[in-house]
Amino acid sequence: MSQPQIKFGILGCADIARKLSRAIILAPNATIYAIGSRSHEKATKFAASNNFPETAKIYGSYDAVLDDPNVDAVYIPLPTSLHIKWAVVAAQKKKHVLLEKPVALNVGEFDQIVETCELNGVQLMDSTMWMHNPRTARMKEFILDREKFGVLRSVHAVFSFTADPDFLENNIRIKPDLDALGALGDVGWYCVRAILWANDFQLPKSVTALPGTIFNKAGVIVSCGAAFQWEDGVTATFRCSFFENLSMTITASGTKGSLHINDFVIPIEEKQGSFTTATESRFNDLVTGWGPLPSQHTVVNDLPQEALMVTEFSRLVKSIKNDGSLTEKKWPNLSRMTQFVLDAVKTSIDKSGEPVSLG
Structure with missing residues (x-):
């Protein structure tokens, strides 16, 4: 039916x-x-x-x-x-x-x-x-596994692609009257969401824009990055750019394990996606290799x-x-949190990298 x-x-x-x-x-x-x-x-x-x-x-x-x-x-x-x-x-x-x-x-x-x-x-x-890919839920299970991952200590996220000349001249994402947040809003949004997702949507204590922000001739951000810090010592960084080769990575490191994914925004294959994990990794006696080796996990989804x-x-x-159900508050709350942190990054950029407290 x-x-x-x-x-x-x-x-x-x-x-x-x-x-x-x-x-x-x-x-x-x-x-x-x-x-x-x-x-x-x-x-x-x-x-x-x-x-x-x-x-x-x-x-x-x-x-x-x-x-x-x-x-x-x-x-x-x-x-x-x-x-x-x-x-x-x-x-x-x-x-x-x-x-x-x-x-x-x-x-x-x-x-x-x-x-x-x-x-x-x-x-x-x-x-x-x-956020709706079943692979995302599987990755979160690993990050929450205290035996395999331990406690989160750091996250690094990247989303970049090399825009062509027509994009850099005519796309709405580089027009100040249409999408004034530029690369920060377009691809940086995903990085900020990834960092918050990895740390169970806990807001950082402070946000600091990293050096090297690039603006186009209209004053719109086309490349930038930032660092986050939490009260408990967790740190995170991200990089987003219209000038760097296609990259969509998350690396999350815990006290016992680590997680890495190469294509978190758009999977390389539409109906399946992979990620790698490592637990209690060590160098061998001669420091010529290490183990246990990282393991790859593949998650199949029926629909894109x-x-x-x-x-x-x-x-x-x-x-x-x-x-007659009530609206689900989860999704607007996650949107607001992402936008709130994005705003802090933009403020820090506008203040030449001055740290911005999120209260």
Whole structure:
């Protein structure tokens, strides 16, 4: 028996919307019901090139999607500067909101989005896809295993890619009026989330931007890094960049073991992902090698991680819509925490690397 399907509307035709459109089609409990763009022609072309159902409604504005009473939820892949406007309007019109990251330009804007969603009883979730991959849960099990991993002491995360000249000149992620956080918001978001995830979402005591931040000619960050410190001595660093070879790594080190993953944001293979762990590693007598050797763990998933995200979001929406359940606070809380730390990194960058206390 097929599952009841949550009807999605999509606001805009951004490149990332191609991936999420496919995810909605693959999710067993969701369907694409409508898409809206600033022009009907653009929306029509996008729907045709991305295998939308023939029944999908095509609208020439975002408002038309939000005014459609049959739309249950919306996916918002618009530039970050437009999130507060359209997420708030969507929530006011009782549409559940799946929001691209970074969720806002700052935590104050995001708080307005959260407040409106809460007032209108709609679910809010950001589109950090790797959080929904079963591999992520398996990795967390290892980090929490006191016998194998011990106690967390440090985390290092990297997300970078080498952008082409057209990207560096024309992409919205380097435009100060559209995505003013640049690389920090685009790829740094994942690094900050990874660090918080590894340390059980405990906020650091302080955040310090590392030297070497690069800005483009418009003043937007295109490469940066930061260091975090916790009261108990745990430390973390991250690096994000539009100028370095594709890298998506997390290294977490504990008192007994360590974990390493090479592709945490987007798995090298869509339907499976691996990570390595090591426990009580030592050099051999001649210090010519070491052991026990790290072990590799492979986790298979039936659906791509973005489809698993849509499935979970749709499950929450269905529970609210049909069963009278309350909204799940976990996801907005994780979004806010990530944005809060991101803001601190940006503040430290603006203050030439001055440490910023998170209270």
